Amino acid sequence: MDDIEGLWELQKNESLLLELGKKLKEVQNGKNLKTIAAQLEEKEKAILKLKSSVEERENSLNKENLALEELDFKLKEREKNLFHGNILDLKQLTLLNEEREKLKEEIEEKENKILTILEDIDDFKLRLAKLEKDFKDLKKEYRSLVKEYKSILEELNEESIRVKERIKKISSSLDRDLLLKFKQLVDNKGVAVVEVIDNRCGGCNMVLPAMTVDRLKHSQAILHCENCDRILYLDKKQA
Numbered sequence: 412m413d414d415i416e417g418l419w420e421l422q423k424n425e426s427l428l429l430e431l432g433k434k435l436k437e438v439q440n441g442k443n444l445k446t447i448a449a450q451l452e453e454k455e456k457a458i459l460k461l462k463s464s465v466e467e468r469e470n471s472l473n474k475e476n477l478a479l480e481e482l483d484f485k486l487k488e489r490e491k492n493l494f495h496g497n498i499l500d501l502k503q504l505t506l507l508n509e510e511r512e513k514l515k516e517e518i519e520e521k522e523n524k525i526l527t528i529l530e531d532i533d534d535f536k537l538r539l540a541k542l543e544k545d546f547k548d549l550k551k552e553y554r555s556l557v558k559e560y561k562s563i564l565e566e567l568n569e570e571s572i573r574v575k576e577r578i579k580k581i582s583s584s585l586d587r588d589l590l591l592k593f594k595q596l597v598d599n600k601g602v603a604v605v606e607v608i609d610n611r612c613g614g615c616n617m618v619l620p621a622m623t624v625d626r627l628k629h630s631q632a633i634l635h636c637e638n639c640d641r642i643l644y645l646d647k648k649q650a
């Protein structure tokens with residue numbers, strides 16, 4: 412392989428490696444994956460919150476049930492005294508009756524409160540079930556996406572290894588000084604070898620002297636652009 416062809420091949424592979432590196436980075440901080448991960452976290456938090464709400468309501472349900480039992484017991488006591496006891500004092504009986512009415516009211520209030528709590532618990536549990544299903548579905552999507560990303564990463568990595576091997580092989584066949592110049596240009600300009608298209612430098616777009624283009628057409632000389640110093644490559648099959 413002529414030096415200029417070798418340099419051009421080297422440039423193409425260097426550019427490809429750069430491209431692969433960019434793609435790798437893109438995949439690595441994959442937005443899609445991050446978005447889903449954030450959604451998962453959010454849903455998990457909401458699930459935990461709902462679970463603790465259910466727990467809290469169940470605790471107060473227990474408390475209210477106990478209180479209701481106590482009220483029921485008190486009511487029965489009053490009624491026993493009122494209807495089967497041997498109190499004959501009218502004032503005392505009136506008082507007992509008033510207490511009985513009050514207890515009945517309290518019991519009704521308690522029962523309503525318990526009903527509300529039960530409704531809350533049902534509502535929370537329904538929401539929890541839906542949220543848990545959403546979470547499960549999303550997790551599944553996340554897992555398959557991770558799998559996909561992993562295989563893309565693997566492919567890109569393998570491709571990078573192949574390109575690096577090609578770069579090594581081409582580099583070893585090139586003249587050392589030429590290779591050094593190539594590396595300097597890459598460091599300074601990003602791209603060392605540029606293609607000549609329509610008699611213009613592919614790096615800085617300057618129109619090249621006719622003599623330069625002519626020499627490129629008819630020789631394997633290593634020529635630099637006078638303006639940007641990049642190495643010029645002309646595809647002889649196209650020209």
Ligand SMILES: [Zn+2]
Binds near residue numbers: 613615617636637641
């Ligand atoms: Zn140039």
